Amino acid sequence: MIFPIFFTFFLLLSSSHASVQDFCVADYKAPDGPAGYSCKKPAKVTVDDFVYSGLGIAGNTTNIIKAAVTTAFAAQFPGVNGLGISLARLDLAPGGVIPFHTHPGASEVLLVIQGTIIAGFVASDNTPYLKTLKKGDIMVFPQGLLHFQVNGGGTPALAFPSFSSPSPGLQILDFALFKNDLATELIAQTTFLDAAQIKKLKGALGGTN
Amino acid sequence: MIFPIFFTFFLLLSSSHASVQDFCVADYKAPDGPAGYSCKKPAKVTVDDFVYSGLGIAGNTTNIIKAAVTTAFAAQFPGVNGLGISLARLDLAPGGVIPFHTHPGASEVLLVIQGTIIAGFVASDNTPYLKTLKKGDIMVFPQGLLHFQVNGGGTPALAFPSFSSPSPGLQILDFALFKNDLATELIAQTTFLDAAQIKKLKGALGGTN
Amino acid sequence: MIFPIFFTFFLLLSSSHASVQDFCVADYKAPDGPAGYSCKKPAKVTVDDFVYSGLGIAGNTTNIIKAAVTTAFAAQFPGVNGLGISLARLDLAPGGVIPFHTHPGASEVLLVIQGTIIAGFVASDNTPYLKTLKKGDIMVFPQGLLHFQVNGGGTPALAFPSFSSPSPGLQILDFALFKNDLATELIAQTTFLDAAQIKKLKGALGGTN
Amino acid sequence: MIFPIFFTFFLLLSSSHASVQDFCVADYKAPDGPAGYSCKKPAKVTVDDFVYSGLGIAGNTTNIIKAAVTTAFAAQFPGVNGLGISLARLDLAPGGVIPFHTHPGASEVLLVIQGTIIAGFVASDNTPYLKTLKKGDIMVFPQGLLHFQVNGGGTPALAFPSFSSPSPGLQILDFALFKNDLATELIAQTTFLDAAQIKKLKGALGGTN
Amino acid sequence: MIFPIFFTFFLLLSSSHASVQDFCVADYKAPDGPAGYSCKKPAKVTVDDFVYSGLGIAGNTTNIIKAAVTTAFAAQFPGVNGLGISLARLDLAPGGVIPFHTHPGASEVLLVIQGTIIAGFVASDNTPYLKTLKKGDIMVFPQGLLHFQVNGGGTPALAFPSFSSPSPGLQILDFALFKNDLATELIAQTTFLDAAQIKKLKGALGGTN
């Protein structure tokens, strides 16, 4: 008989308070903190917490930007909570645009799966970095910098951005400026845009004041 | 009609469990953890969580050190929770002193607004770094090192320290040694101070034993 | 004879390769890396590496924005390298404006020393958080979010922003969009601004295309 | 004349030692450190440092595992240095297998683009988490845990893993045990495998002893 | 009268919400998060939270591996929660073995107190690093890499591993592969081991399928 039971060993390792610290699947009902959501009790975790199928479905691009973003951040995909990574899906119909935006909490690597995408970011010294990306190309957008993606061809484009945080955030420039009740005058003063331009975009995006 | 509503886009982005992850305003009633306080529900957050007026009031310096420290750490200023930064206010009457102390959890940059301050820290190799700071000068005190500030002129001095953590901690050397019930003998043994000196300071600061 | 020399103790602690790891004063001539600048040799470090006087001088506000920003980031103030903190100075003449901008790498706490400042940031969900700040007030701007400061009174205003990084970065929205050679058409497509508006601002800021 | 030049503003911000701290493109010729490679001089950085095309090419799967892994880690893709993220490409011919392995330095999210993949990881408490992934599915593998991927269908499968580090590392179990000169006896003692089994795999993989 | 009471000073510093942020003793009954357990209320913390005596007792080595591991991780030792460090105890009877394993969340330094231990790890490039350690020797095992320890002499060996995390995790290769219900075929496919070998080890360790 070569292998009797490893009992002492086993006993010692499966001891008190044994929360499995390999992962921290988000428990959306408990309080969250600066490091992310609270952890689900290990006994309630299943493989489905680690798998997400929502990115398999094309977003609806019949809208003004002819584009859709679908996110698998910690708020949607509980398995990435605390693990420093998340994904999203980008659908760009012909003429589609993801307008200038930032991710305040993460760097991004964009992977082009289909079509052609013109992507770019602007550095702090105002230098633009632009490239036309083809199928299989990846491009990195450093954390917090303004960037955009535009369909560069006549066919639909599909891409998957990865992020260096489970909660990268997404601040879309036009929405931040025009899709709220910031006074037109204040926006004019802090952007140098003309009031008429501001009012036009507020009207289009549902902003007031 | 140029700008129809961005409905798909909007829908996808405002989806499930949408805790705003840009910030984590402290909820003092929920459990705290190693990364800070739990986050207030986004719906309850207001601009006042991000603004603190307590540093506008001069501290009362009619005390033995002729000095006062007023803090805007995460425990007082909920908006900095999880954001890696906090501030405080330092009032030094003529002759005022902030005695040797450390911040176990943060580096500090001191900004002098009024008066003259002699500030210094001691490095691990026992080298002292001393400087007389004037209005507008800043000085950095690396994390965890013993440092002090002394009013260097005949007029009140005002300064604002900034910290690299929302909870920098503050351990004042004299208080740590003499303002508690540590036995005089033990303090003598671990500081090489004379018992009489220790008892004198315990008496002044309210320590026992 | 009570205190002979601590020789063993001393010897053991002052041993090999003794770079003082308490701090890492920037050596601007050696290579820098993701964590910051290389460290100056300890023997060359002086107290002046930890003190910076450049924020004591008012910036020149006789310019279009009637404002000036003076920075004490790691690139100017070698002592904060690696220490998770830095400062700057903000001068706002009457009517002065720091237009919408972000710090990709840091949260900011603004301290008002003189005058009145209307400050605000916009969260990822497009909610604006606005406040009129008076002398002594502080306001926190979470990392990476668009924010601005405007002189809110008829007198000069002075404020000091602190940052949670020695290299917070600074991306000014108008400069990023208009002070470079990004094609007007591409900007129009990714911001929804009218071409005329873009060209006007390019003209003012020195952009081309 | 509405927009004179912003000269003061501009001057102050483009001052001394102005390494652009938004990113740190890897300079492979300078020393590297615990946080990654040294940074390329800003003046030498181009958009091509931020774009990588190597993942667009299918790996050669005519090998024993009928699989290929192509990496875009910081060692191949200089733009991700210091940014907390990297990608790779996984080609699995029918019958293809990525055998049990770990990434010591990163969590992984696998995105399936084509075909069917059976993927799994084992937690510290020895619970296996297995799932058959279809096109568009993503699965997260927490940092450091043993995991594998197997082609689950009769057609080629293509997937892209993203990692929470620019240098995630890759330790393939069979290679670590059998593709080196570790003594068969020692392996037997530390894995409980039979010597014959070990020698067979050493033979196949090029190990000795 | 030299030292009146420091009342203002004291008052200002002992103000609102004063959770002692020096430490975060684990509260096992509150939710845990990615950064560790919630903190015990300061008033309930005692010195015994910072002291652990469980490593003073030899583990029972009358088992198949003739070895025992006793852990003082955050799950057993509440005082290390959030502090980036933990310890364990290793008892190796003559012939004892800690088989190949990894710590997904920490680097380890092993300190040998008694006896002789042959220890080794394998790097990502498959290079093994082996050494026979004697009393007083220490060896570091970088995070996430496969490593083992074997009693190298005829007498009991005792060692204490330290870890760079309060929750380093422990994944034992044989247990991960054979002590669960992973199908023999799948293990064969992903390890290249023979089915007979797998079934033999499953039998010894209590695995099924």
Next chain:
Amino acid sequence: MIFPIFFTFFLLLSSSHASVQDFCVADYKAPDGPAGYSCKKPAKVTVDDFVYSGLGIAGNTTNIIKAAVTTAFAAQFPGVNGLGISLARLDLAPGGVIPFHTHPGASEVLLVIQGTIIAGFVASDNTPYLKTLKKGDIMVFPQGLLHFQVNGGGTPALAFPSFSSPSPGLQILDFALFKNDLATELIAQTTFLDAAQIKKLKGALGGTN
């Protein structure tokens, strides 16, 4: 023939710039940065970089504190560079004392191997936490807090502190105050100690002024 060569696989993984990123053994001759020393070229790394024997030798305790500290920090033990951990050795002859000190950059866990040690730390709220530790006991000292160790019995004591950083730093209170040229008056002002007491300790420790 079951196992042909894994050539594609091998080729792809051993590609360009392949610094082994599992570890970063300190290269003491290249520049260091905030994250630690530069990495030795992988080809020059040997197992001896990961093993340190200096802690096997008792420190010389024939000195005033009847104690010796021997460190295996990154400056002495190149293998721990960048890995978040280091060790030291503590020898306390009967009557031996490690006087009050802090580690600015790390938390510590002390492991007692022989003898009895009275250890304690003081929290920011001035509460002392004291305990008499016996063989096998461990005690944690949170980062940056003042703490001490005293031989608590009539026999030599031996202990090994572990640290949560490869470069924890060590600031000994008496040395910081008295073993340099800080003016007696300034020390008196910032510690409330009597000038005579200060001069006595300066004399004993080699300080001047």
